[in-house]
Amino acid sequence: MGQGKTSLVQRLYQRAVARYWARSARSAATARLAVLRQQSQKAQDLRRHLNRVIAVSQSRLALPLIGSNSFPRPHGTDWAWRPELWRQPLDRVGIASVANRESLGAEVTLFHDCAVSEVTLRQIRNTREADLAPFGVSMDVLGFDGSFLSLVVDLPDEAVRGLKRSHVIRLDTIVEQESPLEIFVRLNVKHGPNTEQVVHELPVNQEVNTVEFDLAYTKLNEKRVEKAWVDLIFEGPEMNRVILRDATFSRRPRAEF
Template sequence: MLKALKPYLQSMLAQREMTFWSDRAKRARKMDLPTLRDSRNKARALKTQLDDLLYVAEGRLALPMEGLNIFPTPHGTDWSWRPELWRGPLPVKGLASVPSQSKLGEEITLFHDCNYSELSLRQLRNRREEDLAPYGLRMDVFAFDGSFLSLVINLPKDAITGLTKSHLIRVSAIVETEKPLEIFGRLNVVHGPNTEQVVRELPLNQKEVVVEFDMAYTNLNEKRVEKAWLDLIFEGPEMNQVVVRDLTFARCPRAEM
C-alpha cells in the first residue's frame, strides 16, 4: 500500500516545494534582510542541485535512445537489423591486446594472425546530433605484424529465413578512420556443404557507406540455407583508428531483370 502511494506523496511534496519557492520569489522585495539572506543561501544550494540535474538530463536526453533500431531501409524490405553492439550497452565495454577469435558481445568476433596483438576494441557512446545508433565501435591498431584482420558479424536466423536468389542484402555503415585504408565486406552464406561468398569494397569517400550483395549472382541452394555472416576485412590497418558509428542490414527483393 505504501509503495503504491509513494509516487503520489512525492508529487505532493514537489508541488508544495514549488509553491513555497514561488511564494518566496513574490515576497523577496518586501522581506526583512535576515529572512532574505537565509532564502538566498537556501536558493543557491537548491540551484546547484537543479543545475546538476539539468546538465545530466539534457546530456542524456540529447543522445540517441538506447535500444533504438530505427533506420532508413529500401522499399520492399522484408528484414532489417542493427546488431546489439550498436543498439545498447554491452556487459564488457572493451578489450585490449585482443587475441584472435575474441568476442565483443554475442555477435562480433575479431580475427587476425598477429604474433603479438597490439589491437583494442571498445564500445563507445555516440554523442553527435546526426547519429541514429546509440553506440559505436572503436578499433585501435598499433603495430601490426599479421597478414589479415577482420571483424565477423554473425547474422541472426531471421536474416536467412526465406532467403532466395531474388534477394539483395544491403549493408549500411558510418565509418571514420584516422588515415585512409581499404575495407572490404564479404557476405558468407552456408547452404549444405557449400558456402557462397560475395565481396564488395566499402566506398569510404562517402559519409554513409552502402553496399549491396546480390544473391542472383550466387549458386545459392535456397532449400539448404543454414547460416550467414559478414566479414569486415581491413587492409593495411597498422597505426590507425577505425570508428564504426553505425552498422545496419536490410534484405529486399531485387529488381526484375
C-alpha cells in the same frame, strides 16, 4: 501523486534549498572556518548526487535514443536489423589487446593472426544529431604484425529464413578513419557443406556507405541455407583508428524487369 509530478510542498522546499546555497555561496568568503568546513562537506555530498543526475540525464536525453532500431529501409524490405553493439549498452564496453576470436557483445567478433595483439575495441556513445545509431564501435590499432584483421558480424536466423537467390542483402555503414585504409566487406552464406561469398570494397575517404549483395550471381542452394555472416576486412590497419558509427542490414527481393 503520480510519478514525476512535483507537489507544492516539494517546490517550496526546493526553492528554500536553492536560497540556502545561494546565501552560503555569497557569505563563503567571510564565514567562520567551522561553519565553512561544515558547509563544504555538505556541498561535496550534494555535488556527488547532482553530478550523477547530470551524467545520467545527459546520456538518456542525448540523441539518438538507446535501443533505437530506426533507420531508412529500401522499398520492399522483408527483414531489417541493427546489431546489438550499435543499439544497446553492453556489459563489457571495451577490450584491450583483443585476442583472436574475441567477441564484443553477442554478435561481433574480431579475427586476426597477430603474435602480439595491439588492437583495442570499445563501444562508444553516439551523440551527434546526424547519428541514428545510439552507439558506435571504435577500433584502435597500434603495431600490427599479422596478415589479416577482420570484424565479423553474425547475422540472426531471421536473415536467412526463406532466403532465396532472388534476394538482395544490403549493408549501410558510417565509417570514420583516422588515416585512409582499404576496407573490404564480404557476405558469407553457408548452405550445406558449401559457403557462398560475395565481396565488395568500401570507397576510400567516404564516410557513409551502402553495399548490396545480389544473390542472383551465386550458386546458393535455397533449400540448404544454414547461416550467414559479414566480414569487415581491414588492409594495412596499423597506427590507425576506425570508428564504425553505425551498421545496419536489410533484405529485399530483387526487382524484376
